[in-house]
Amino acid sequence: MPFINVKQLSGRSEEQNAQIVRALTEAYAGITGVDPEKIWVAVEEIPPTHWSIAGETFAAKKAKAAAEDR
Structure with missing residues (x-):
């Protein structure tokens, strides 16, 4: 039974x-x-405060981008 996991x-x-x-x-x-x-397919949703790239969370990246747009 195939199981596809989407994060x-x-x-x-x-x-x-x-x-x-x-x-x-x-x-x-x-x-x-x-x-x-x-x-089977499972979709796991991860809050942006718990997912990061290059040592920075996506929430922090979004906040930084919003501050730069002001």
Whole structure:
């Protein structure tokens, strides 16, 4: 049973997440021929305060960008 795990920053709507799940399921089934009923997809939303790149959280990057735009 295939398991697809999506990790993304929080903030997308329920409908966007539903579209992501459907699209991934359809793509995987189309490429592999696996029955969509056997494909599991989990969407993990991570707050921007808990996800970082280059030693800086996305929340800090966003705050910095907003301050620079003033």
